[in-house]
Amino acid sequence: MTQEARKRRIFWLGYHKVLKYTELKRLRDLGFEVFNPRYISEVYDQSADHRADLDQPSTLPLEVFHTLMQFNFFHVRGSYPPQIKALLNAHFDVAIVTINADWLKTFLDAYDGRVIYRIYGQPYSLSDHMASIGLPKVIFSRPDFTIVPFSSESIEYEHAWFKRLCVDHVPYQIPDDVFGLSGQWKQANHRLEIAVNIPNIENPSYAHAYRQFSSKFPHRFFRIYGPQRSVPLDRRIVGGLDRRAFLLSLRESAGFFYNYSDHVCYLPPIEMMEIGGPVIYVRGSLLSKFFDQSPGLASDELEAEKKLRWLLEGDHKFINEVVAAQEPVRQRYDRAHVLPLFDAAFVKLLGEHHALPAKLQDAKHIAEQASQGSPRQDVILFLLHIPGLIGRKNGQTFAIEGIPRVVEKLIEVTVEQLGSNVVVSCMSSDQHTYYDFFEQHIAAEKLSLLVIDQDEVAEQTEINRLKFVEDVNQQEHIRAVFVPHYYAFPESMLLKQPLILYLPDYFPYLMPNHAFDVSKEKDEENRSIGIEVAAKAKAILTASAFTKSYLPDAGFVQTAELDKVVVTSLPQLGRKAPEKVGGDAMAQLEADLKGNAFIFYPTANRPNKQLSFLIRVFSCALIHRPDLRLVLTCSLDSVPGVVDTVNRFEIADRITLKQQASDEEMAWLFTHSSALCLTSTAEGNFPPQLREALFFRTPIVATRLPVITELLKEREEELLLCRPLDLVDFVDKLQLALDDRQSIVCRQEGIRDLLSNRDNSPEFFEGFKRALALATPYFTREK
């Protein structure tokens, strides 16, 4: 047989007992020769089909066939032996790897040809896992690679680079044997049973699901299906049945309860839908995302119990509503719907002349662009190589509250208003998060990343930071370096480029009796670094005239050099409007806060923030409002005494710490909090939390700080401002906010208007431009 005449030969790496008889079979029906290795791993998987398909149609030489059949391709440690690699490359045109990213990695290491990664949804971020095992680099270096997800909802939380590698989603079908029972549920006699699927309770993940389910639903009307290796004492557990018996059991059940709230959709509920039976499901699961609003949704265990009872009682009206609402979901997995889409997509993907998807080129381009450290003219380097400055949750990236948000704004201003290019430094562990966060700028070829390898050995990471200095010093096109923190980047002292230091305030000077870091000694060490960096800086950007006024006394500048300190006003930070807050983030926060009223103070824990005092205020407020919670965004132990205060009042269980809150979460917290309670006694500029609280219409109770009253002047009375550290004053005003939120919000509406009319963005931009001009002429001269 000539090469042309031979069928395309596909290596299909999978063992799932559904997929082998749906997708694998279909590929063969489409005329491809598909080789499927046998599952001979010792790892137990309840979904694995252990039957070796020795009779599979194959034109492989017999010896090759047997060699491949005897090799374990699943859960392999290390790489395949050279002989296997050679066979794969010699005999296969394309490979399809299903489900597991670890198998994918091993396979990519062995096989050079086109690889299609077929995925069906997973309870964790697949792209995070792929990044953690170094797959993106491998993938971007390959000529031909594609991901084929089964639904757009299943990749919602993945990284942008991952999404770019995906072709449009291709649905998958439930097994053929279900269709023989399509729509038969209505005709069956139903037992007083609700079917549930929890297989393999020995597996920690399913054990957790089982425990959660049983604690909320001890009812005996459930029948728990799914193969088990060992069975706890629970008569509800039916265990694994053969397919026919299982499907008939579904048909005879009064309904199906889908108990999972993680981001997967197992097939049994869909099979129940195909059989025509009603499915009740909980919030948060991938299945729930397939519905808009549905009568089958149970928002808590009480509603689930009620709806399941309706099913058991045979409430026809309710059952009909549920079944009607699930029709579009059933169709997604219907063979008649899936096959034409599957055929079209895979014939194209597996064809000989298949062109790479445009998005793969985009993904590669972004990766290349991001990592170029491009030899372009006149760029500003922003130092951001501290882990955790950019967060990632539910597929969204965000700058964490504080300095990172200011830097985000500055980069935006640099790229969009100054029209200049930017390089951002980052640690290798954050690389993919930074890709996503700066995606737009990278795609527009305005931003690239300088990645510093993070090593398990801390000293090696330090050495890498010094190598980074060497790198930067060699790059002539880096015209200026923005240092966003006075002591976090000590290596900036060694850079030969002009520095701009961001120094919004320096509280150790204002509160000399307090330690701001772990000790006064460490404060002193930080200060000396800061003084060195400030001395080297050509410009210092600060956020208020007040800060500028004390910087000479604090030792950061000589009085004669005061001109290099540029004052600018911070604009509104934080990007999301409350209506954009996603359902998942909201549901998670609701779950964390259990629906209680709460007061909020998003801030780092520093002595000037007076969190011990805040905790006293909160403890007093609890007397009136015992349901109240306090939400903070910091760690309590970074300032001595705070934890002691919490323990003294025994309120640890009333405090929720939401560290590294995303924009979405911050918006939700502001919108839903009963009051912002700002107890700080010293601020360098108008507190950004007040701007956000006004924006989100959160009642404000705050210390009467000069930086606030100077700005508000005679209108200060429109906010609930308190004498510094005056317990009674704070408690009384907090009480007002708790009792009558609406009128307090109305009362501060005028201030909201005042500040939103005063758009600080131009002023902020001007300030930055002036600082930049002091550092280097490259960016501000007429072009």
Place this chain on the structure above:
Amino acid sequence: MRMGLMIQELRKDSVGAEVVAIYDLMRRTGHEVFVMTATGESTSPLPTYHYVDARWLLADGKDLLVYFCCGRDDLAVRELRRQACRIALRFYGMTPSKVWAPYSAKLTKDARIAINQLQDLAQLPLDAVLCASESVKAAFEYRGISESDLFHIPMFHRASLLAASPDNKHTLGQLAKNSLNLVTVGPIVPAANLVRMVETLAELDQVERSAVHLHVIGELLPETGPYVAAVSQQIDELGLSDRVTFYGDISTSALATFYRHADAYWSSSNMHVYGPVVEAMSFGNVIISPPLSVAKEICGEAAVYVESAGEEAAAIRMLFEDGGADALRHSSKQNFDARYRLSGVSSRFTEILSDLDRRIAATISANDLPITGSWFDVPNTKEIVKAALVLKSTVSPRAIDGRDRRLDLLDWAFREGWRSSEVLQRLLSSKEFAEFMNGLQMPRAASHLPPQMKLAWHFNRVAQATFDFDEPGDVQRYTKWFERELMHCYWKGAAEP
């Protein structure tokens, strides 16, 4: 009729035997019966449900749930309050907490709480309390249950099953080693008073002692370890270790062999005198028992009643005499035949059920119902209750017996009744009622809830039983539940049209 049999733990003891017997009786007479336990599991082969299943298994007002009250059971108290069906309690009496005091602080506390829970149980809308003896009725009379709701019915037992069981050879061998075999049966708990029995054995002289053997049969519960240890130590110290044997749980044939061939059934128990004593009588055993009123009621002239270790020793000595106990054996068997044959107990049970069924149909004019009892300080109580009753026109004569029935009536008035009654609307719109709503005390975590939600929580017993606000998240769960179930219909306050 559908019937639920609700028991905390279905064990192989005499209460467990009673549950199985009732299950069997009801099934045989064509009823649907469900056994429910606190875990949904049991060691019995019967299909077992969880307490929480009762709400859907017995959703009809005519269904009957029988709760077997055996000790502290928080979950049962909570679940019983959430039921829409009729409720009956099966009651055997309670072990006083002081009996546990020397052995376990936890069990002492549990026993105390169990006794306190009787008050909660008495406030349920009970249709009947089925007392295992006349003498335990007082516990519920004292808690306000009317005489007409208190029924005496002896315990169902395993006597027929035991009588049909052949002798166990091994047990026969055990018995053959001794001249005089004394048997006691029941869980090994302080109320069994084994300490006294050991003291009695010590009272016997050396010759008597060497002839006597006490066979202790009953489950060793993990929580009674300290008690068992104390008894074992006492036995060792008194040199009686070869005179007393603990058997734990044994087979039916072994138990039958003990009953059949023992010289006497001996109980020093303060409490546990029902099932085993009746079973022993079915074999014509001599019964040695303290003179408790419950024992006298059950055994009549079939027992020797003894108050002290000395008297017990004398009773045992009597057994050595030829023919000394023949009369007792005779009356023991006679007593069983006359009063405790299973057919008689079953008939009595069926008779009570019929009586309860007849009551469902009985109604009186709402105007004839005297408005008595405590009404939770609701202002203008009489007028509100009357206005609510008028809407119902005829009611059960027991419509306002007990706290929960009174709550149910008011809950109905606040949830549905007010829509159809201008009088109710006027009364509920009064300033006093608004103040009452505002001033309702809630658990601390829920004290901020609006008056409508407070009112619903106070008067809707399902809400009260479901949300105790002890757990984080209860406020949110209650709020969501209230919004779904009650907010649209519950009395809000004077602003209502």
